[in-house]
Amino acid sequence: MASHLVPAPVALLGGGKLAEGIIQGLLRSGHVRPSDLRVTVRRSERGEELRSRYGVHVLMDNPLAVRGAALVLLVVRQAQMRELMALIAPALEAGQTVVSLSADVRLAQLEAALPSSVSVLRAMPNTPVRVGAGVTPLTPGTRVTETARRTTEALFAATGRPLWMSEEALTVCTGVSGTGPAYVFRFVEALAQAAMAHGVDAAEAAALARGTLIGAAKLLAEPDATTPRLIAEVATPGGITEAGLKTLEAQGLARIVGEAVSVAIQRTRERADASAAAYVTPK
Numbered sequence: 001m002a003s004h005l006v007p008a009p010v011a012l013l014g015g016g017k018l019a020e021g022i023i024q025g026l027l028r029s030g031h032v033r034p035s036d037l038r039v040t041v042r043r044s045e046r047g048e049e050l051r052s053r054y055g056v057h058v059l060m061d062n063p064l065a066v067r068g069a070a071l072v073l074l075v076v077r078q079a080q081m082r083e084l085m086a087l088i089a090p091a092l093e094a095g096q097t098v099v100s101l102s103a104d105v106r107l108a109q110l111e112a113a114l115p116s117s118v119s120v121l122r123a124m125p126n127t128p129v130r131v132g133a134g135v136t137p138l139t140p141g142t143r144v145t146e147t148a149r150r151t152t153e154a155l156f157a158a159t160g161r162p163l164w165m166s167e168e169a170l171t172v173c174t175g176v177s178g179t180g181p182a183y184v185f186r187f188v189e190a191l192a193q194a195a196m197a198h199g200v201d202a203a204e205a206a207a208l209a210r211g212t213l214i215g216a217a218k219l220l221a222e223p224d225a226t227t228p229r230l231i232a233e234v235a236t237p238g239g240i241t242e243a244g245l246k247t248l249e250a251q252g253l254a255r256i257v258g259e260a261v262s263v264a265i266q267r268t269r270e271r272a273d274a275s276a277a278a279y280v281t282p283k
């Protein structure tokens with residue numbers, strides 16, 4: 001076990017869906033032991049679920065959870081972030097690292113709400129972190145130490161691929177890779193619905209669509225895979241796939257995907273603006 005790669009203990013504040021995925025990804029990586037992880041919840045039944053599934057430390061006390069933590073991850077929703085930061089701010093020790101996974105609270109608000117002696121970063125993982133295949137854009141705050149960078153990168157390297165970028169680029173990624181798994185799963189549903197429309201029964205349609213996505217993803221994961229080559233392997237010139245692809249393009253596939261991504265980015269910005277406005281202290 002190479003536990004030196006990821007710092008310990010890691011405190012995940014907010015044991016919801018994303019936090020559970022990260023716990024699963026970290027444990028399957030072999031770089032983290034259950035005893036290295038502290039998770040906070042606000043409902044004891046949820047705590048019992050996480051404890052029995054993963055053997056992690058579960059707490060209901062956020063300030064206690066951050067004490068001595070090598071890395072603190074904020075994994076609550078936007079509406080809960082301000083209260084959570086106010087709770088932990090007095091408990092944070094100089095030199096600690098806090099990484100916000102919130103899609104819609106900006107660094108400016110995070111740094112204003114947390115002590116200046118801690119390193120603050122943002123991360124935007126996606127759900128494949130659960131199987132070690134996440135892509136996670138990372139953005140450092142204005143007062144981040146080299147150690148904080150390294151430990152944050154190590155954590156997200158254990159669950160897939162970390163990528164450093166600007167905060168503006170991270171916002172764009174929220175609408176591309178953060179949301180992206182849902183778009184892909186919706187495409188699988190549409191493929192199954194199309195099969196059913198042609199008389200395939202529901203179970204077979206689901207198996208065909210799902211199997212096609214999983215198989216295609218494995219081809220894409222091969223070294224040196226490129227999408228033009230993979231498409232050319234399927235589409236015989238003048239043949240059947242080509243006819244289907246032409247229809248996808250004629251019906252505006254690229255435009256539809258582009259619009260979904262633009263709307264998601266816009267929604268991210270609007271929510272971040274609303275959050276920033278709520279953080280302004282009245283004079």
Ligand SMILES: NC(=O)C1=CN([C@@H]2O[C@H](COP(=O)(O)OP(=O)(O)OC[C@H]3O[C@@H](n4cnc5c(N)ncnc54)[C@H](OP(=O)(O)O)[C@@H]3O)[C@@H](O)[C@H]2O)C=CC1
Nearest residue numbers: 014015016017018040041042075076077078080101102103
């Ligand atoms: N899901 C995703 O794919 C992604 C999510 N994100 C971001 O991650 C964050 C969490 O999202 P997600 O996991 O989907 O949401 P969830 O609602 O599943 O998780 C949030 C969890 O935090 C718990 N919680 C709230 N307040 C506290 C508190 N004070 N102390 C301890 N626990 C608390 C909630 O408890 P309760 O169960 O009682 O409500 C809930 O379980 C969001 O900010 C989102 O923007 C970012 C990238 C991808």
Ligand SMILES: O=C(O)[C@@H]1CCC=N1
Nearest residue numbers: 103174175177178179
């Ligand atoms: O849908 C959401 O708001 C979050 C952010 C990216 C993925 N899930």
